[in-house]
Amino acid sequence: MIDAHIHFWNYNPVRDAWITNDMNVIQRDFLPADVQGIFTENNIHGCVAVQADQSPAETDFLLKLAAENDFIKGVSGWIDLTAADIEQQLDAYKNEQKLKGFRHIAEGEPEGFLLRKDVLNSISHIGRHGYAYDILVKQHQLNDALSLSEKLPGQRLIIDHCAKPALRTGNLSTWKQQMKELALNPDIYCKLSGLLTEDHWHNCNEKQLKDCLDVIFENFGTNKILFGSDWPVMLLAGHYTQWKNLVQQYTSQFSQKEQDAVFSSNAITFYNL
Template sequence: MSAVIDAHQHFWHYNPVRDAWITDDMKVIQRNFLPEDLAPVLAANQVDGCVAVQADQSEEETFFLLKAAEEHDFVKGVVGWVDLRAANIAARLSHFAAEKKLKGFRHIVQAEPDNMFLLREDFCNGVKALAVHDFTYDILVYPTQLPAVEKFVEKFPEQRLVIDHMAKPYFKTGDIKDWAASMRKIAQSPHVHCKVSGMVTEADWQQWQPADFKPFLDVVLEAFGPERMMFGSDWPVCLVAGDYGRVKALLTDYISALTDAEQHGIMGENAVNFYKL
């Protein structure tokens, strides 16, 4: 039986100053979300394990997630944060390499005002250093930053890369053309994967319907193929727009016509292979 893995979720001790991105219209997630909160949710939805992804840009966040993974077996891997622009990045990565559940890193590029941030020399030096320890890199961007991603993925042909949240396309407006063209181009690089996650939070929180996502999912499925797609809930952020079961069903219903092997891949095996869980 294949494991079902949630390849993208978060934990936090809610701090209104640090977590200012959780605005008042997201009151439902203005509280702590910890492994003991997620465990019964995963069990109720037949999910075997998860990958905890950073939400704060600090090494403290990385250590916090590693402690959660150490104490809870269902947390199979961690995507942490380290300052990839730092002059001492090689030393920091060597330090983190001892952590067996630390699989890779992410930077909140979507918050950077420079749409070409990914191509900065100091940042690319850090990404290049990831390969020494076989760490992955999660790409978190908005559609306006995809032209930089196109160049970025070509710079690192040996680096395991995954695009978070399908690069947050415009589900509300249905504006798909430029996003689709970029995603198809990026998918031509076989080392790049795509997380089918974070969809409902980019849609109309109250009114979304599965049909809103189908054209975008069709692009991802065609471009990346089922072997490079991974399920992620984006829990607890998803709770602003739907409970865990609805979020999971959105994808399982969409892929129900695929082969069993393809469905197992998207719902877990691809994450196991990509992150080496």
């Protein structure tokens, strides 16, 4: 089994100001040693480490951890999508075999950011260098994700956290329609992660969550969905085994081959692990 969405950090209250006081459970360091026991308990054999800080140092930090820990199978790092020297920046990573893709925290940017000329140019370069791109947006930014996918045919793209549906309000009609449209693109995958923290923490509406999973699986199919935990952020809302068991219970309706795809082979294919 592969967890396609893990974070690591040495906590810095200034740099990591996004971790507010009501999130004190994650106001500390989270490193590979902290998750190894959890992985063993849950039969997880590998993971993809995803950027949490927007700096070149973040990519180097994750690559160093990956070099030191074999269970980190791939890294989705950060790169400046607005930089004029994007080609040179990418060339500098050509020998980093565990670097599999990049992500920018576009959910924190104004609508239209992903469609800027310089950003589109950078993501196209990312694709030409053989890397995937993680799209981190909230549901009100899904139009940008749709336009991005149309402008960059053939680019491997994945929607992180199912585009953060508004589970707390239940206002999901637009999200459902736009996720359906996105799923029509064969190059777009969906990462099944981050949903617990979009609902009421420690009190998720399991019926609504199941309805959300229905939308994802009915549209993306078991061949374009990757299991991810969003550990340690998910600790705000629950615990690792709870989320893994919930996904396993839901996917038990599918064949063993389809379950293996969601929990393993899709991640290997998408990220070229």
